[in-house]
Amino acid sequence: MIAGTLVATVLIMNACVNYDFDIPDPLDIPVGEAKTIAQVRQMFFDNNDQAIRFTEDISIHGVITMDGSSGNIYRNAFIQDGTAAINLRLMSPGGLYQGDSVRVNLKGTRLDAFNQMLQIDSVHAGNNVVKLKTNVHLEPLDTDIITLLTDASMQGRLVRLNNVEFHPNNLGTPFADSENLMALNTTLRDCSGSEIIVRTSGYASFADSLVPGGNGSLVAVLAQYNNDRQLFIRDLSEVNMEGPRCSEQDNEDVITLAEVRQLFNEGVTSIPAGMSIVGVITSDRENGNITGRNAYLEDATGAVALRFSANHTFNLWDRITIFAGTLELSEFNGLLQINNIPIGNASLSETNIIIEPEETTIQNILDNMDTFESKLVRIPNATISGGTTFAGDRTLSDGTASISLFTRNDATFANENVPQGTITLTGIVSIFNTPNIIIRNLDDIQQ
Numbered sequence: 001m002i003a004g005t006l007v008a009t010v011l012i013m014n015a016c017v018n019y020d021f022d023i024p025d026p027l028d029i030p031v032g033e034a035k036t037i038a039q040v041r042q043m044f045f046d047n048n049d050q051a052i053r054f055t056e057d058i059s060i061h062g063v064i065t066m067d068g069s070s071g072n073i074y075r076n077a078f079i080q081d082g083t084a085a086i087n088l089r090l091m092s093p094g095g096l097y098q099g100d101s102v103r104v105n106l107k108g109t110r111l112d113a114f115n116q117m118l119q120i121d122s123v124h125a126g127n128n129v130v131k132l133k134t135n136v137h138l139e140p141l142d143t144d145i146i147t148l149l150t151d152a153s154m155q156g157r158l159v160r161l162n163n164v165e166f167h168p169n170n171l172g173t174p175f176a177d178s179e180n181l182m183a184l185n186t187t188l189r190d191c192s193g194s195e196i197i198v199r200t201s202g203y204a205s206f207a208d209s210l211v212p213g214g215n216g217s218l219v220a221v222l223a224q225y226n227n228d229r230q231l232f233i234r235d236l237s238e239v240n241m242e243g244p245r246c247s248e249q250d251n252e253d254v255i256t257l258a259e260v261r262q263l264f265n266e267g268v269t270s271i272p273a274g275m276s277i278v279g280v281i282t283s284d285r286e287n288g289n290i291t292g293r294n295a296y297l298e299d300a301t302g303a304v305a306l307r308f309s310a311n312h313t314f315n316l317w318d319r320i321t322i323f324a325g326t327l328e329l330s331e332f333n334g335l336l337q338i339n340n341i342p343i344g345n346a347s348l349s350e351t352n353i354i355i356e357p358e359e360t361t362i363q364n365i366l367d368n369m370d371t372f373e374s375k376l377v378r379i380p381n382a383t384i385s386g387g388t389t390f391a392g393d394r395t396l397s398d399g400t401a402s403i404s405l406f407t408r409n410d411a412t413f414a415n416e417n418v419p420q421g422t423i424t425l426t427g428i429v430s431i432f433n434t435p436n437i438i439i440r441n442l443d444d445i446q447q
Contacts, residue, residue, distance in 0.1 A: 029105045029130050032057020038083035038153075041118055044111050051112035057105055063138045064100040065158040066221045066234050068093055071203040073232060078156050078221050079104065080138060085156030087119040087223070095125025098234065101133040117224045118155060140219045145194040149229050154222050159231075164190050165215040165245050166198075168348030175200040175233075176207035186211055188218065188231065191246035197230040199223070206236045213319075213350035216241035245321075245349050254278055255324070258301035261370075264329045264336055271338070273325040279303075280353045282376045282428060284316040284440035289411040294337075296374050296428050297322075298355055303374035305337040305430070312343060316440060319350040334431040336373065357426050363400035365429055372429045379437075382425045384418045391415060396425065396437055404436035413442050423447050 037060050043052055062081040068074050077088045077096040088096070088104070096102065105128050110121040123129070140160040148154050148161075167187035176184045181202035189195040198220070200207060219238035220231035233239060255275045263271065271277075279297040283290045290296075292311035297304055297320070306322075314320055323346075328339040357378040365372045382398040390407040391414035405427070407414055426444040427437040439445065 029103075029128070030057040030107075031059045031103070032105065032107070034059050034061070036060065036083040037062060037079065037081045037086050040106070040111065040120075041084055041086060044113065044118060049113065051110055053110050054106040054108065057107050059103050059105050061103050061132075062101075063136050064096050064098055064102060065138055066232065067097045069097065070205050070235060071207075072201045072205075072234070074201070074203065078158070080156065080158060084153060085158070085221075087117060087156055088123045089114075089119045089121040091122060091124045096129065097134070099135045099137065100131055101136045103130040103132060104128055105130075115224070115226050145188070145190050145196045148196055148222055148231075149194070155224055155229075156222060158219070158221055160217055160219045161188070161190070162217045163215060163246075164188050164218055165241060166211045166213070167195070170211045171213045171348065172210050172351040174208050174210060176202045176204055178202050178204075178207035185230070191215075197228055199225075199230040199232060204233075206233070209236055212239065212241040213245070214241040215243045215245045256301040257297065257299045257304050260304055260324075260329065260338070261302055261336060261373075264331075265370075269329055271324045271327050271329065275325045276321055277324045277338075278319070278321050278349070280355050281314045281316060281318045281320060282355060282440075285312070286315065287412045287441040289408050289413075289438055289440060291408075296376075296430075298374070298376060302371075303376070305332075305335050305374050306341060307332070307337045307339045308341045308343060308346070310343050312346065314346070314348065315351070317352050317354050318348055319353040320346050321349050322346045333433050361400040362396065362398050362403050366401055366403065366435060369429075369431075369435055373431060375429050376426065377429055377437075378424060378426045380424045382423050383421070384423070384425075388417055389415050390418055393436075394418060404434065406430075406432065406436045406438055416442065419445060419447055421447065 035058055040060055062079040064077050065080050066078040068076060075090045075093050077090060078085055079088055106120060109123055109128060112119060112121055138158060140158045143159050145161065167189055170186040175186065183199060183201045186198045187195050188198050217240050220233050223230050223232055253274055253276055255277055257277060257279060260271065260277065279299040281295050282298050283296040285292060293308045295306040295314060297306050322341060324338060327341060330337065330339045355376060357376040359378045362379060379398050382396055384394050384396055384405060386395040391409050394405040396403050396405040424446045427439040430436050430438050
């Protein structure tokens with residue numbers, strides 16, 4: 001988006017930036033008629049949305065709110081005054097930098113719209129621009145996504161959005177493809193579900209940085225490409241998302257997994273209406289030792305098995321939120337589960353949230369199944385017996401007691417040889433009529 005102007009794929013981009021721009025004598029560049037940026041923008045609309053070539057001395061004053069030094073835009077700068085903002089398309093990179101207070105004489109430039117983004121084209125930093133001051137701080141305008149999507153006067157402005165977060169599908173992925181120098185879109189949303197594109201160039205200095213998983217504020221410049229409004233980040237220091245995500249902010253509506261288990265102990269067969277649960281997936285669907293509809297979820301208070309209505313896409317160490325109100329609590333062959341969860345009720349909050357397993361003994365597990373059921377545990381000084389490969393029921397012992405170690409025939413490691421000698425085993429405590437342990441992958445066994 002805006003690929004033709006704002007994110008040009010020029011391999012020698014950084015080498016071409018002119019950091020030694022000579023500031024001309026203000027007397028050499030006439031002021032002519034002074035106009036606000038809003039007035040200049042209106043000239044385009046008054047001309048039936050047709051381009052205008054400036055042949056007279058007309059000047060605008062403003063502050064440069066974004067330049068190309070981060071690599072996220074190229075041969076462009078954004079300028080803003082107290083009335084509006086507009087994109088400047090430069091004849092060559094460099095010369096104008098964020099915080100420059102400037103006067104721009106428009107003579108010889110062209111006012112047009114590139115894919116609906118209004119711009120002043122053919123700006124020469126030496127011939128058209130007078131720098132009046134540097135390091136001017138312009139406070140971003142606090143606004144919301146709906147306003148950015150609907151108010152045409154916001155185009156080009158420096159804005160700040162609060163209580164926003166990136167879409168779960170983007171979490172933990174790079175902002176852009178720096179290897180192939182390709183721009184990518186990510187999706188920013190608010191707690192009402194409104195969404196807007198965040199566009200990042202493959203040349204951006206932060207292209208390899210991973211999209212954060214929290215909620216917070218973002219400062220950016222609003223651009224447009226055809227019908228898409230899109231934000232350009234200036235610097236990652238202006239992306240502050242360390243707060244709880246939207247789904248986690250109403251703590252009074254979140255029920256812990258310990259409370260879920262207590263409900264069943266009290267004979268309640270469903271979770272109260274309006275409640276959500278938040279936890280981390282500790283099972284590994286990719287290695288096949290659990291069916292595609294099942295998962296194990298753990299929070300700081302406990303753990304529980306999940307049974308979805310269809311195959312899910314959640315991976316090991318994904319933090320998810322489930323709108324769990326009215327969902328059934330039931331036992332399947334002795335294992336407590338939240339049953340028949342609609343796929344649409346669950347959403348990804350963060351990735352790579354690693355939970356440390358609780359180190360314990362088999363005897364302690366057997367004596368306290370109400371506490372350990374569905375939890376991730378680590379058992380040291382253990383041995384496996386009863387067969388040469390993992391498939392089926394094997395016996396796990398640690399000198400305190402023994403328990404079944406169960407592996408599905410569909411597991412990727414089912415036919416691998418079980419280790420000989422003493423091991424440390426990490427696994428999930430489960431039940432199929434009697435207690436058992438399931439491992440996620442072979443990394444769960446350390447010798």
